[in-house]
Amino acid sequence: MSSPLGPARPRYRATGRGRPVALLAPVLLVAVLLGAWEAYVDAGSTSAFVLPAPHSVAVALWENAGLLAANLQPTAVEVGLGILLALGLGFLLAVAIHMSPGLRRGVYPLAIGSQAVPIAVIAPLLVFWWGFGVFPKLFVIVLICFFPVLVTTVDGLAAVDPDQLKLLRTLEASRWQAFRFAELPAALPAAISGARIALTVGVIGAYIAESQTATVGTYAGLGHEINADLTALQTPRAYAAAVVLFAFAIACFYALALAERRLAPWAVGPRREAR
């Protein structure tokens, strides 16, 4: 990337890879926030049961690393599977809605309404159907996560250049081929944006799912762990578990950003040269 003459133009892209400067800003920001937090607690403003100091969270993180890792595993599985299902459902529904105005009128309002359903209302039914395993959690995560994918994909499919469709028509493309060669790739960047939103709300979705539907087993997930710790006044450990969720969400988000470069490179970097 770097030439002996130095960069030809300022680099605004915050890819951050291999550039320590790009990492400096978030590190500084986190340091400042942690410092303020520590000072706030040291000032004796609250009880340690309400807000533990960052250093005691760090200690809890260190001492409970094994426990937290064991609890991350079921949560990560729920989020991973849930997101995959939500992507599939959101995407298929979007395509169906795009292809059929009737479905659009029928399904879209229901999909919007589904976002207002409090999970606590349906949680007993989910447990009645599927018991204490992973399925009720998956249902909750899918319910929360399919919606951003649906909305962004519907908009992306509708935003295809009509001239591209006309061109395909002159080349005698079928409806399916118009979808395959124009609409689908045109909608992909929007769908991936929806997936990123879905991923981040998916992590909190896993917490809600674990809170609302009981689990049998020693390690029931980070959400379950957080609730148990809060009840037992093990606040530093609850915070430590929350830190793990925090880091997990960020890691997932950037993993998807990397996938986007592979899936839809035309939507990412400005590679425009001679034009």
Add this chain to the structure above:
Amino acid sequence: MPTQLQPLAQPAPRQGTRRTAVGLKNVSRSYGGPGVPAVQALAGVSLRADSDELLAVVGPSGCGKSTLLELICGLQAPDEGSIACAPAALMPQHDLLLPWLNAIDNAGLALRIAGLSRSEARRRAAPLFAELGLEGFQRADPRELSGGMRQRVAFLRTLLSGKPVLCLDEPFGALDAITRAEMQEWLALALAREPRTVVLVTHDVEEACVLADRIAVLSRRPGRVIEELGVELPRPRARTDLELIALRELALTALARGSAGEPA
């Protein structure tokens, strides 16, 4: 690699048995709907292009030239009149290369749509791709290509549709003068190698004179044919050729009459 075309040793026979490839009789077309005042784009247009002939259609902007091409390609139906036409492929005004396909896959799009696999479409597109001065750009992203190169790929895509008639809608309108001149030369050579019936819509009278076998001058909207000029000049043609300049003046005069809205 050849970025310039070599003319064929034996030029394709341009005389001989000729069939009408494109025929329009008294074609009219209006747009409008309930509550919208109708706009008549074309009024009683009759045109003819023989097979492997290049018909240039020149006219002031907004004279229904694009409508004419869409009618020939069957994307629209005329309100009145009849169209008898061999299957035609459209090269739209903007290249409309798909940004998610590389150059050779864009060129071979019609082959993919015809059901060939990607590798088979590439294999079929490759020889022409190289011959038409695109060697080395097979895997290039459309956005990495210059305007002229994009038009080459778009033309190749039209050519590879396999249709006997090509409808080119201001193909070089967005290019700078030097690139446009290069591309006109390129198109003449490409057609010498791959003869097709071409309907070329342009607002550039000189372009029409350099490339066409026949020139139809349209009036301003509603478009009517106000002049048809046969071009018998030998090829390759130089812009500075006196006969070509005379022809250009003739066409420009007709165009000026048409723009002034003189009744036919």
